[in-house]
Amino acid sequence: MKFGITQTFNCSYLPGKDERLLVYAESDDLQALHYSQLIQVGFRRSGEQIYRPHCQSCNACQSVRVPVNTFTPSKSQKRIVNRNAHFTILISQQPKESYYPLYEAYITQRHQDGSMYPPNRDQFNSFILCQWKSPIFIEAYDGDTLIAVAVTDDIEDQNHHGALSALYTFFHPDYHQHSLGTWMILMQIATAETLGKPFVYLGYFVDGCQKMSYKQQFRPFEQFIGDQWVRFDKKPT
Numbered sequence: 390m391k392f393g394i395t396q397t398f399n400c401s402y403l404p405g406k407d408e409r410l411l412v413y414a415e416s417d418d419l420q421a422l423h424y425s426q427l428i429q430v431g432f433r434r435s436g437e438q439i440y441r442p443h444c445q446s447c448n449a450c451q452s453v454r455v456p457v458n459t460f461t462p463s464k465s466q467k468r469i470v471n472r473n474a475h476f477t478i479l480i481s482q483q484p485k486e487s488y489y490p491l492y493e494a495y496i497t498q499r500h501q502d503g504s505m506y507p508p509n510r511d512q513f514n515s516f517i518l519c520q521w522k523s524p525i526f527i528e529a530y531d532g533d534t535l536i537a538v539a540v541t542d543d544i545e546d547q548n549h550h551g552a553l554s555a556l557y558t559f560f561h562p563d564y565h566q567h568s569l570g571t572w573m574i575l576m577q578i579a580t581a582e583t584l585g586k587p588f589v590y591l592g593y594f595v596d597g598c599q600k601m602s603y604k605q606q607f608r609p610f611e612q613f614i615g616d617q618w619v620r621f622d623k624k625p626t
Contacts, residue, residue: 390423391415394443402598403449411443420521425546428452428554431613433592434522434542435556436515442593449596452613453604454552454588456620457581460607466575469568473529476536476567478576481526487535488526489513491559498562516540516557524556527576529569536561539573543584553581554590574607 393414400406413420413427424432424439431452432441442450462470489510496508505512517524517540529537537560545551555577560569574591581589594612595601604610611618 390427400444400447402595402601403447406447406449407444409443409445410440413439421545424522425544425551428544428552428590429546430616433590434519434554437519437521449598450593451596452590453592453594454590454611454613454618455578455607456609456611457578457587457589459609460578462575463606463608466571466606469572470575473567473569473572475531477530478580479528479530480580481528482523484517484526488517488538491535491538491561494562495559527573527580529560529573529576531564534561536564537569537573539577541577541580543586550585550587552586552588552590553577553584555592571603571606578607 391414393412395410395412397407397409400408413423413432415423420439424434427439427441428434430441432439433452434440441452442448444450492513493508496505500506522542524540525543527539527541528535537558539558540556542554542556543551544554555574558570558573560573574589578589581587588611591604591607591610593601594604605621609620609622611620613619
């Protein structure tokens with residue numbers, strides 16, 4: 390496999406830090422296969438790009454995955470599941486026109502201080518569409534109203550029967566009392582169990598970044614530290 394290293398740029402997560410990426414640099418029919426291999430060693434996909442943080446003086450970003458068969462929801466997570474039991478979960482293989490208005494409202498009301506604001510369709514399409522890997526879309530409905538979408542990769546791998554990888558979730562900003570962000574991760578774990586996938590990858594936990602701390606609330610989880618997966622078992626309440 391061929392890789393390239395990006396230029397250094399300001400870190401999106403830690404003020405005063407610089408960031409650079411190690412990027413898979415090939416474009417061929419093997420991209421999906423190589424992606425399924427690379428995600429096992431800390432890589433991730435965004436749009437067409439497969440990458441891993443490769444910073445010279447910082448290793449705060451570490452890939453996190455949940456082993457589906459041993460995951461047990463905490464008391465607070467069980468309460469969220471019970472609170473949202475009347476919602477309906479569907480899985481779509483194709484994006485729908487109803488997604489963008491929900492995404493636009495989510496970014497506008499929840500993330501005005503982020504790099505994705507203001508939202509636009511080109512930006513939206515760039516991270517949900519990929520020529521060599523089409524994600525699945527886990528949808529949540531309150532009656533006929535779409536309230537959340539989890540853009541998720543269904544990864545096939547002969548070695549460990551594949552995985553799901555959580556790419557991005559957006560949800561209705563008026564449903565804040567339902568903890569939809571946490572709930573949609575729980576729904577991805579439940580979907581992985583149904584599909585027989587042993588892991589759900591949650592992207593990067595960033596040590597020192599409060600907004601990424603939620604990824605350690607799904608236990609047990611495994612974190613890619615020093616080129617190996619390290620398991621953490623202790624459960625929060």
